[in-house]
Amino acid sequence: MALTETSPEDVAPEAPQEEPAPPVPSFGSGAAGNDHKPLGSAFLGVALLFLVVGGVLAVLMRAQLLGPDADLVSDRQYRSLFTFHGSYLVFLFLLPAWVGVATAVVPLQIGAARLAFPRLQTLAFWLTAVGGMLMSFAPFAGGARRITSGWALNSPVPEGAGFAGDAVEFLVLGIAVVLVAVVLAVANLLVTIVKFRAPGLTTRRLPVFSWSVLVGGSVLLLALPVLVGSLLLLYVDHHFGSDLFSGFTSSRGGNPLLWSRLFWFAAYPMLWALVILALGVASEIVATFSGRPLADRAKARAGLAAIGALAFLGWGSEVRNLRSGRYIFVIGALIVLAPVAGVLLNWLLTLRKAGEEQGVDAVRGRMMATPMLHVLGLLSVLAAGLGASAVSALDATGRSHSNYWQVGQQHLMYFAPATLAIVAAAHYWAPKLWGRKLSDGLGRLELLLIVGGTHLAFLPALALGIQDMPRHTSAFDAGESWELANMAMGLGTAVLTLGVLVFVLNVLVSAVAKRGKAAPDDPWDGQTLEWTTTSPPPPYNFDSLPEVRSATPALDLRTGAAG
Amino acid sequence: MAMVRHDPGAATGATPVRSAYAPVLPTGSALGPPPPPHEVPQGTNVLGVLLICVADAMLLLAFLTAWWTIKAGSPAWPPGDVQVGTYIPSVITITAAMSCFSMAWAVSSTRRNDQRSAAVALILTAVFGIAVANAQWYTIARENLVMESSAYATLFNLLTGWHLVHQSIAVGALVLVGARALAGHFGRKTYDPMRAVAAFWYYTVFAWGVIMTAMYLFSHHS
Numbered sequence: 095m096a097l098t099e100t101s102p103e104d105v106a107p108e109a110p111q112e113e114p115a116p117p118v119p120s121f122g123s124g125a126a127g128n129d130h131k132p133l134g135s136a137f138l139g140v141a142l143l144f145l146v147v148g149g150v151l152a153v154l155m156r157a158q159l160l161g162p163d164a165d166l167v168s169d170r171q172y173r174s175l176f177t178f179h180g181s182y183l184v185f186l187f188l189l190p191a192w193v194g195v196a197t198a199v200v201p202l203q204i205g206a207a208r209l210a211f212p213r214l215q216t217l218a219f220w221l222t223a224v225g226g227m228l229m230s231f232a233p234f235a236g237g238a239r240r241i242t243s244g245w246a247l248n249s250p251v252p253e254g255a256g257f258a259g260d261a262v263e264f265l266v267l268g269i270a271v272v273l274v275a276v277v278l279a280v281a282n283l284l285v286t287i288v289k290f291r292a293p294g295l296t297t298r299r300l301p302v303f304s305w306s307v308l309v310g311g312s313v314l315l316l317a318l319p320v321l322v323g324s325l326l327l328l329y330v331d332h333h334f335g336s337d338l339f340s341g342f343t344s345s346r347g348g349n350p351l352l353w354s355r356l357f358w359f360a361a362y363p364m365l366w367a368l369v370i371l372a373l374g375v376a377s378e379i380v381a382t383f384s385g386r387p388l389a390d391r392a393k394a395r396a397g398l399a400a401i402g403a404l405a406f407l408g409w410g411s412e413v414r415n416l417r418s419g420r421y422i423f424v425i426g427a428l429i430v431l432a433p434v435a436g437v438l439l440n441w442l443l444t445l446r447k448a449g450e451e452q453g454v455d456a457v458r459g460r461m462m463a464t465p466m467l468h469v470l471g472l473l474s475v476l477a478a479g480l481g482a483s484a485v486s487a488l489d490a491t492g493r494s495h496s497n498y499w500q501v502g503q504q505h506l507m508y509f510a511p512a513t514l515a516i517v518a519a520a521h522y523w524a525p526k527l528w529g530r531k532l533s534d535g536l537g538r539l540e541l542l543l544i545v546g547g548t549h550l551a552f553l554p555a556l557a558l559g560i561q562d563m564p565r566h567t568s569a570f571d572a573g574e575s576w577e578l579a580n581m582a583m584g585l586g587t588a589v590l591t592l593g594v595l596v597f598v599l600n601v602l603v604s605a606v607a608k609r610g611k612a613a614p615d616d617p618w619d620g621q622t623l624e625w626t627t628t629s630p631p632p633p634y635n636f637d638s639l640p641e642v643r644s645a646t647p648a649l650d651l652r653t654g655a656a657g
Numbered sequence: 658m659a660m661v662r663h664d665p666g667a668a669t670g671a672t673p674v675r676s677a678y679a680p681v682l683p684t685g686s687a688l689g690p691p692p693p694p695h696e697v698p699q700g701t702n703v704l705g706v707l708l709i710c711v712a713d714a715m716l717l718l719a720f721l722t723a724w725w726t727i728k729a730g731s732p733a734w735p736p737g738d739v740q741v742g743t744y745i746p747s748v749i750t751i752t753a754a755m756s757c758f759s760m761a762w763a764v765s766s767t768r769r770n771d772q773r774s775a776a777v778a779l780i781l782t783a784v785f786g787i788a789v790a791n792a793q794w795y796t797i798a799r800e801n802l803v804m805e806s807s808a809y810a811t812l813f814n815l816l817t818g819w820h821l822v823h824q825s826i827a828v829g830a831l832v833l834v835g836a837r838a839l840a841g842h843f844g845r846k847t848y849d850p851m852r853a854v855a856a857f858w859y860y861t862v863f864a865w866g867v868i869m870t871a872m873y874l875f876s877h878h879s
Binding site for chain 2: 210211214277278281282284285288289290315316317318319320321322323324326327330331334335336337338348349351352355356360
């Protein structure tokens, strides 16, 4: 064997031989492969597309109500607008975005090399894309003007048989396909969390976000199939004219209350699952930027689990004309708010303890980090949402469910916090998703616009609810006292949508155009396993894993406090 | 200048090949090996199938809720002109129950790597499964309930058809995994896919039991 003669000087020990740099994940590249990080980005890409579409639809809706007696769109067009606005944002933005964030982050957080079933997640992505396409055809198909029911699809099939292949069927089938995709993806994530955790990462040591995926995913796994089944019934009902959801007067059977019961049995827990995931992200960020673990991690985890369990108790509070057992649902809708408040208090306690341990100035400095500012914005929105939800649950008249109070309550409690948490998650985990940080400058601008727009749009909605403005009104008279609040809502919606556009621009600049500096491996001094690998991580995430001896292995590595 | 013989693999003075992917961790931190990327923990497939079965059961619950709700509000259930017998559904139930035993035999034989017994059990199970699917198809064709004729007809066809689809998927999965078992791909610690298919099979039989109870045993009222 020939040996090469070299001098010791020829060898440079400080310059290790390096393998080629890993490919940087980007939008779209995950759709064809099995690496979970670009696949998560692909889910996020689809979600952001429909976030923009839904935002534009909202601006059109609110433009109609900027002043009294407006005739920008007809009543039917207005009702179609809010139906598609709600459907796109719930089923094509919020759910796929959450699947995207969880798909990209959970394996990294639990020290796994991959998802349990990578191809299943790819299938779920393509099903989401197909469902999105079907739903996108709906506004352009025949009969689109008849879709006027809102995202809850109330009074779903007033026309009966004879509209095969029209807009209702595109919409119903599209939603069902997206929900099947979400169920498959969620099952995959749950198996990954249970079976692919790093050695030492016991269930008690699971990062709070992964715990929230476990809890929220379980809720979605139980709730969404009911909605899929209901949508299949609705499709059959519409396609064959079976009258399953029509009146008792029909000689062919049917029950007009069936749809709203089935829908809210599934949709109510689904909304709470979104809140659980939002709280999971925010808890993770609060712990990181306070520089210490959560004040009472066990209670935070118990709180999230309690929300998951109680989410199935309050669905009847959303169903109109439900008389029997209504008080049970009212109690359910009320007590589910308690663990949410508990988690928020846990954050505040964590920050207080951090101030005591490290000095207020040090903690205050970290509060100015962009992901943490997003969480503070989320906190302000959730606080308003909690109050609005409590009033809504206690309203014996039920009027708050049919007037603008519900618009304000649902947006402040579910939709806006979930959206803000997705934005915060994108900022926080961008180094792991795309190898670079999102722009802080654009981030602060988008935060100002999104949080400001949310408050400006939906606090006046509560005021309109107090004045009993009906929810689905497409115009109002000059004599009503609703003008100022409607104007504020229109302005707030425009500001909010502008904030969304800035956020999308921020993601495009960093993730697609790859502008800006590459992120360091651990830019935030994180506490969980994803911060112990490179930014971006290699295809199988880790070349080496720290030994897990607590819930904060990365923090242990920095402080040497493990054991 | 004296030249030295340099061995890059030697412990002293050698530079370890550090991957560009390797995390930068503090000196002295406890490092463990990375998880093997292609190793699948035991029970992964079974857990995945069980979760899908739970989700699927919730979908069935939506159908059955519609059945019970509409039935409760109907003057006659089934409608007066519809006569549904219980003979064929009973045969389906007995056949499905027998397939559970042959499936358990197939799983046990695969675990023991007993090829001959596994072949017999798998063929028997597949025949039972095909018989169930065939009888369900025959039921739909024989009753010939027009979908739009009544809510009963819609739900009857939907529930029977739903189970027919599941039974067909179960038979297809059994054939695929059975072929691998007979080719000797599975052993005592590597027969997870067979257990997963068996879990789905048992769920399918259970679901038929629920449908049978709801649709045939506690169906009639007038």
